[in-house]
Amino acid sequence: MRAVYVRNFAPFEQIDIAEVDDPVPGSGEVVVDVVAAEANYPDILVIEGKYQVKPPLPFSPGKAAAGRISAVGSGVKGFSIGDAVAVQVEYGAYAEKVRARAESCFRMPDGVPFEKAAALGLVYQTAWFALKERANFKPGERVLVLGASGGIGVASIQLAKAFGASTVIGGVLGASNAEVARQAGADHVVDLGVPNLRDQLKTDVFALTNGHGVDVVIDPVGGAANAAAFRALAWCGRLVIIGFASGEIPTIKANYLLVKNIAVTGLQWSDYRDRTPDRVTQAQKELFDLYSRGLIDPVISRIVPLVDFKSALSALQAGQAQGKIILQVRPELR
Ligand SMILES: NC(=O)c1ccc[n+]([C@@H]2O[C@H](COP(=O)([O-])OP(=O)(O)OC[C@H]3O[C@@H](n4cnc5c(N)ncnc54)[C@H](OP(=O)(O)O)[C@@H]3O)[C@@H](O)[C@H]2O)c1
The missing domain is CATH 3.90.180.10 (Medium-chain alcohol dehydrogenases, catalytic domain)
Incomplete structure (x- = not known):
């Protein structure tokens, strides 16, 4: 072959x-x-x-x-x-x-x-486990997806909407990537390429969520976007570390966790594949079902x-x- x-x-x-x-x-x-x-x-x-x-x-x-x-x-x-x-x-x-x-x-x-x-395959499975298993996402919550035009990003936007998110915000670099995130179903798109991202992302996210912040951040990017996303979390928010597409592994400030009762959690999906194949099979059935019903594509x-x-x-x-x-x-x- x-x-x-x-x-x-x-x-x-x-x-x-x-x-x-x-x-x-x-x-x-x-x-x-x-x-x-x-x-x-x-x-x-x-x-x-x-x-x-x-x-x-x-x-x-x-x-x-x-x-x-x-x-x-x-x-x-x-x-x-x-x-x-x-x-x-x-x-x-x-x-x-x-x-x-x-x-x-x-x-x-x-x-x-x-x-x-x-x-x-991989990206929808990863987004499924990020939202359901790591973030304990609940219908009605608000979600910020970083790297929103990429594989994990599009899958996370679509699944968050399919699971009943009230607001999904996509974070992207550049206008053409913004369009991809919108077409995937993001309610709003924010630019992660602005010079003052640390303050701007928080301002944008709080404005788009009526001052609440986001309950869940899905982060396949890392770097400066990760640090900024922390500040956009709501009280009792959860941030899921998925990858470092920016090439930069961020350092997490422990004081943020305490001040807003925030939880940070990591995901290595292949561990679920190897340790809990039945759950992965069940997730794939649900993914195919959501696809057949037109809820993800x-x-x-x-x-x-x-x-x-x-x-x-x-x-x-x-x-x-x-x-x-x-x-x-x-x-x-x-
Ligand atoms: N934890 C796991 O089990 C697991 C599973 C699969 C993948 N991953 C990891 O997740 C990350 C993303 O995977 P993916 O499949 O979504 O990748 P992808 O399709 O290449 O998307 C990554 C996105 O990140 C954004 N980005 C921001 N800064 C970037 C930079 N400097 N270089 C490249 N991209 C940048 C871009 O989108 P925007 O313009 O929209 O920001 C890009 O489209 C990778 O690090 C991958 O290794 C982890």
Whole structure:
């Protein structure tokens, strides 16, 4: 099969596609022929060897895909060859075939396109667990989503609205990204690129929430936006740390927590995938159900063939993904 192939950790510009052996499923595993794979920001970190989990070399990157099961290992129940599934893996999805644990495959309901199923993967799962598990979000609450035009951002806006948020504010850099956040369903959009962000974000958010502040902040950006968002929280607000797309890991001031009874919580979604697969399966069922009811719909800004994976990663690196970029791998299998 053909696969993006990392022989040594390196900048993604130095990585190429190679012809490699087909994977063989072990006990409890399946092989999925990939129709579409989700390009994600963490893939860049994985390729460079800067991610929390370093795959053994050589490997193929890629954390989520949708395709058809082509081989079933011993002990697997409930899946057959030809089944259409979304699949979540630690790495390996930038390839014509990916090996996965059967419990990390999710049957696609009829009518869901493979590209949408792939796009309902990592970022929607992460946003789902951020809001429901980490933030303990309740209907009627007000939510600020940073990095609102990116993958996590769009998913968080759509899920917060679907779960009954009274107000969702998207924080973005630049006018074209503002439009993406609005189209994803943000009630308001604020600019995170202003020079006096520390004061301006608080002023904007309190004006947009009738002086209440936001109950929940979803933060995949870090840096100066994180520090400013703290000040925009309401009493008993919760801030969920998801990532550092700005490249800057912020330092949290403990006095803020005390003064407004604030809680800061982190999320590493892959732990839920590995430790509580049943909850992840349930979340994926709910995500497919919300999609089928028209309550969420991944924004796919570009679909590019697998050979163009570097252009997808370049856009992610520059903060210009605008929703999701999908890699088309074997469209003839749809
Ligand atoms: N914790 C987890 O389990 C988990 C799971 C998946 C991803 N992540 C992490 O979450 C972060 C975001 O992922 P994503 O998929 O949403 O990425 P993405 O699609 O590339 O979106 C990131 C967004 O952050 C904003 N941004 C602000 N400053 C930026 C900068 N200097 N460079 C690039 N982007 C900047 C941009 O949007 P605006 O213009 O709208 O601000 C950009 O679109 C990454 O750090 C990723 O590793 C964590």
